[in-house]
Every structure is written in structure tokens, then in C-alpha cells.
Amino acid sequence: MRYRQAPYSPDGEIAAMLDALRGEIRKGTGGSGGLHTQRDELTLVLNGDIFDLDAPRVIDNESVVHDLPRTAEHAVPAMEAILRDHPVFVAAVGRVVADGHTVVFVAGNHDIQLTLPEVRDAVRRRVVDAALHALAARDGAPAASDARELRAALEARVVFRAWFHRTRDGVIVEHGNQYDSYCSYRYPMAPFGRKRGEIQPTMGSLVSRLLVSRMGYFNPHVDSSFMLSGFGYLAHWARYYLFSGRSLVLAFAVGALRTMLELVRRRDPCRRALRRADLAAAARETGAPFPAVVKHARLFARPAEDCLGRVARELWLDRLxxxxxxxxxxxxxxxxxxxxxxxxxxxxxxxxxxxxxxxxKPTLDAVWQGVNGAARRVARAHRAKAVVFGHTHNPEGSWEDGVFFGNTGSWSAAFEDIACTKPVFEARPLVWLRSEDGAAPDAPLSGGLLMWKDERFQPWRADARPSVPRKAEVAKRPRPALRPQATAAMRG
Known part of the structure; x- marks a missing residue:
């Protein structure tokens, strides 16, 4: 499919936006930036689904759909292949780190493999290599005696979060898949099944591999392309399969049955000891108080494997x-x-x-509304000043009683047509929040939802929303931005 080809990748847009972001931060200090330079501090949070490990691999010019990368042995080569295919993106992130800023990778449902230490090491190594290359091009190669110290300093600025990120000024950034039963995990810090080190497949990951990727002209980045009614699937079949000699019904039936069998085969009941250990690990990784983490986890949607009737309905097996x-x-x-x-x-x-x-049947809009509602309850659990989600692809930005609620939308290769000539997004969304250096813990944040359009940052406009039907809340104009410190979040 064209959306998977390099010319349609958003890498160039992302790189241009990150370079502009670095420039904006540099303006606040009047300096050129650098690892040890006094400057405004940026925390760039890449809020999940930056890497798509649910997409089928291509081996000898053929898609391989049967093998989700559930272990480090499989996931590390898959991640390294993705990083090799996207050097522009890696170099841009490396330049952010080279300027002395922090980059946080939050795991999403499409890149849950970022919870594996081996995968984290692979990503960190490539980003740090890119940062070293940027520093060498700008300042010259470091002395051999300083090279190890420099690399260690850069590595410390590439951070990973399995579930959510919590900033010291009260911002919670989370992908949001834990409130969608099709994509949630019992133990987000260690999302394994019976076998430790092997990631438990969700309905979402299985459907992405075994159904969406095998049914021709569906774009997994555009929900409306595959979340169809019965008449919608019939029209899709008539348009793309009727004279092709291929069977849409057979592909759907085989994929649906395999998805259901895999979920049944790998069902694993919740174990209290593992859940408590998972919550303790989240508190250690994020620095959040344990009671707040416990309240946060109570908001999770039950995994689809606990709701097989709902799975059967979603896959049309009940009607069959x-x-x-x-x-x-x-x-x-x-x-x-x-x-x-x-x-x-x-x-x-x-x-x-x-x-x-x-x-x-529950509608997709109802699922997304549940995710948005969870953000409000997460804010209460942590007494946060801001909560930023992704997952729904619907940009959102609003202030409610002094608390910001945002959704970073999507930067993915989303097109309305199979020829990839009609982009879904007229502008690219990001959330940019700021706080003052030395501000009191209860000092308000500023900023909000912005858009990257025409090579510059602009306040988000409601008419910049996707032209395909969406039902998220209308974004409000963000507050005027202050100066230091910045937390920017974006989603792939």
C-alpha cells in the first residue's frame, strides 16, 4: 500500500517541526544550545504509536502477517529495521538530544515492545548515535577521554515510559490505550501473558495483523476506512474484490476465526500479586505516589479476552x-x-x-468518549495540572477549571483515498505546555493545542480538523504561551 512507502511518510514534516521547535527554545536563551549550556529546557514526549510493530513485515517482497513480534528476539530486529527505514526521523530526534533536551518515548498499543529492555536499548543507541553525529558536525568530534562521558550524558536524556510520563510540573502524558478494551493490557509495565518476556497479544494487535493488513485497501491509520457497516463492507467488496478473483469474505472469516482462537488460547486471568508489582513498578519509573497510581489503574478497561462476547460481535462471529x-x-x-x-x-x-x-453494538465514538472521560479521572487521581492522551487520532485541547486536557491527534500517513492524494489532516497537531523556571508547585501552566502548518506553529483552529467525520470535542483556543520550561507532546 502507498501509505507505507517512503514518499508518503511524515518524516520530513516531523523533522521540520522538531527543528523549528529547537529554534523556538533557542530564542528563549539567545544561545545556540548544547549539552552544558544554560538554556530553556524542553521535554519532548513522543506519546505512543511512534513505531508500528503491528504492521506486517515484508520478506522477499511479500507481507508476513502471522507473526506478531512478541519477544525481544523478534522485536529487536523489527525495531532496527524501522529505524533504518526512517533516518530522517532518527536524525531529527538526535538533534533534539544534542541540544541538551530530553526525549521521552511512551509506549502505545502499536509499539508496546518499547517495554522490553532490549528494544529500548536499540532505540536509545540509534538516537544517541544521531545526537553524537549532530554534535560532531556542529562542534567537532570530542576528545577520546570525553567521549564516554558524553555518550552517558546523552543516553540519560533518552527516557522510556511503559505506561505514562509524569513531569515535575504536574503534567501526565499517556497514550490512552488502557481505556480501550481492544488494546488494553492487564499489566502495562510488564504486558506479558503466561510466559514472561512474551507480550500478550490484544484484540487490536491481532486484528491489525490478521484482518486489516490482509484485506486489501484498508488504511490502519484511518479508522473510517475499515470500521464499516455491513453495507459498507459490501460496497468495499464490490469496488475492490468483485472482479479481482480474491475473496473478501474468506479473508475476513479466516482472520476473524484466528483472532478469536488466539485470544481464547492465550487467556490469562488477573493475578493480584503481579498487578500490585506492576503498579509498584509504575510508581518507581514515573515518581508518582503509589496511591495515585492505584487510583489511576482502576480506570483501565478490561482486556477484550475477558469479554469474548463483545469480541465475537466486533468480528461478526455472533451474527454468523x-x-x-x-x-x-x-x-x-x-x-x-x-x-x-x-x-x-x-x-x-x-x-x-x-x-x-x-x-x-458499541460504536467507535463511544469508545473514544470513554478514553476522553478517563483523562478527567486521571487528572483527579494525580491532582495533575494537565493530562495529555493520544490513541483516538482526534486532536483535542481545552482548559477546564485550570486543568488542561489534550489529545495529540496523529502524524501518521493517513489518507482518505488509496492513491494517497487526499490527506486526512490539513494540519499536524501537537500539545505545547510551558511553566516558568522556579515556579511554585501550584503555579499554572500555559500553552495548549497547536498545529504545525505552512512550516510554522499556529494556534489550533477547529476548521483544521480532519475532513472525514470525527466526533471528538471541539478544541478551544490555547492560552498565550509563556517562556521556560516546555513540555511538547506528539503522537505518530
Missing amino acids: GLVLVGLVAALACLWWMPEGLAPAVLLAPTLLVAYECAVP
Whole structure:
């Protein structure tokens, strides 16, 4: 698909934005920046799904969809391949680190492998190499005696968070997948199943691999391209499969059954000792008080493996089962009462209609509203000044009683058409929050939701939202920005 090809990658936009961000921070000090220079401090938070390890690998020009990278042995080569394919992005992040700023990678549902130490080491090594290259180009190569100390200092500025990041001025940044049952993990700090070191697959990761990536012209970055109604799938089949010699129904049925079987096979009940250890690990990694972390975790959505009926409904397996039951019952009626042909024919569709009315399917909008609602409760749990999520792809920015709630939207290769000529996003969103050096703990933040458009930062406008239908809250104009310290968050 074109959206996976280099010309349609957002790497150039991201690099230009990060270089402009560095320039804005540099203006605040009047200096050129540097590892030991007195300057405004930037914390760049890359808020999950920066890397897509759910996408199928390409081996010998063919997509491989059956093997999710669940272990370090598999995930490290996959991550290294991604980093090799995106040198512009890696170099841009390296320049941020070379200026003496901190970069935080928060794991999302598409790059949950960032919880693995080996994967973190691979990313940190490439970013630090890029930072060293930038420093050498600017200041010359360091003396051999200083090289080790310099590398250690740079490595300390590449930080990873498995669940959420908490800044010292009261900002909580989290991807948000833990409030979506299709993408949530029981233990976000160590998202493993029965086998330690092997990541538990979620319904979202399995569907991405076994369904969306195998069904032709769906773009996983655009929810509206694959979250279709029955008539929507029929129209998709007529447009792309009718004369292709391939079966959409077969691909869907096989993928849906494999997804369900995999979830059933790998079900693992919640264990209190592991959960408590997971929460303690989160408190240690983030510096958040343990009671606040406990309250935070109570907001999680139950993983889909605990709600197999909902999974069956999402995959249309329940309706398939009803149709089969109706057909069997109809055949039985015809066998015993041949004169009952008309009632027998109507039995299957009657069952299906009655089921649809009695058991409504949760909408995608309802899921996203649940994620947005969780942000408000997270703020109360941590008494935070700001909570920033991602995951929903819907940019949001609003101040409520002095607390900022934001969503960093998406910078992914999202297009409305398969030819990739109509970008979904007219502008790229980011959240930029600021606090003053030495400010009191209760001092307010400033800033808010911005957009990167026409090679510059601009206040977010409601009309810059995606042109495809979205139902998130309308963003409000951010407060005027102050000077030091900055926390910028973006999502891939």
C-alpha cells in the first residue's frame, strides 16, 4: 500500500517541526544550545504509536502477517529495521538530544515492545548515535577521554515510559490505550501473558495483523476506512474484490476465526500479586505516589479476552452463528413440517434482526468518549495540572477549571483515498505546555493545542480538523504561551 512507502511518510514534516521547535527554545536563551549550556529546557514526549510493530513485515517482497513480534528476539530486529527505514526521523530526534533536551518515548498499543529492555536499548543507541553525529558536525568530534562521558550524558536524556510520563510540573502524558478494551493490557509495565518476556497479544494487535493488513485497501491509520457497516463492507467488496478473483469474505472469516482462537488460547486471568508489582513498578519509573497510581489503574478497561462476547460481535462471529442456527432450525422445520416453508425461510433473518435490536453494538465514538472521560479521572487521581492522551487520532485541547486536557491527534500517513492524494489532516497537531523556571508547585501552566502548518506553529483552529467525520470535542483556543520550561507532546 502507498501509505507505507517512503514518499508518503511524515518524516520530513516531523523533522521540520522538531527543528523549528529547537529554534523556538533557542530564542528563549539567545544561545545556540548544547549539552552544558544554560538554556530553556524542553521535554519532548513522543506519546505512543511512534513505531508500528503491528504492521506486517515484508520478506522477499511479500507481507508476513502471522507473526506478531512478541519477544525481544523478534522485536529487536523489527525495531532496527524501522529505524533504518526512517533516518530522517532518527536524525531529527538526535538533534533534539544534542541540544541538551530530553526525549521521552511512551509506549502505545502499536509499539508496546518499547517495554522490553532490549528494544529500548536499540532505540536509545540509534538516537544517541544521531545526537553524537549532530554534535560532531556542529562542534567537532570530542576528545577520546570525553567521549564516554558524553555518550552517558546523552543516553540519560533518552527516557522510556511503559505506561505514562509524569513531569515535575504536574503534567501526565499517556497514550490512552488502557481505556480501550481492544488494546488494553492487564499489566502495562510488564504486558506479558503466561510466559514472561512474551507480550500478550490484544484484540487490536491481532486484528491489525490478521484482518486489516490482509484485506486489501484498508488504511490502519484511518479508522473510517475499515470500521464499516455491513453495507459498507459490501460496497468495499464490490469496488475492490468483485472482479479481482480474491475473496473478501474468506479473508475476513479466516482472520476473524484466528483472532478469536488466539485470544481464547492465550487467556490469562488477573493475578493480584503481579498487578500490585506492576503498579509498584509504575510508581518507581514515573515518581508518582503509589496511591495515585492505584487510583489511576482502576480506570483501565478490561482486556477484550475477558469479554469474548463483545469480541465475537466486533468480528461478526455472533451474527454468523445466528445465521447458522437459523439455517439448521429452518432445515429441521422443513424436514419435520414440509408445509412450513415460508416460516422456515424467515427464521434466520428474524433471529438476526431481533438480536441486533436486543444487543446493540458499541460504536467507535463511544469508545473514544470513554478514553476522553478517563483523562478527567486521571487528572483527579494525580491532582495533575494537565493530562495529555493520544490513541483516538482526534486532536483535542481545552482548559477546564485550570486543568488542561489534550489529545495529540496523529502524524501518521493517513489518507482518505488509496492513491494517497487526499490527506486526512490539513494540519499536524501537537500539545505545547510551558511553566516558568522556579515556579511554585501550584503555579499554572500555559500553552495548549497547536498545529504545525505552512512550516510554522499556529494556534489550533477547529476548521483544521480532519475532513472525514470525527466526533471528538471541539478544541478551544490555547492560552498565550509563556517562556521556560516546555513540555511538547506528539503522537505518530
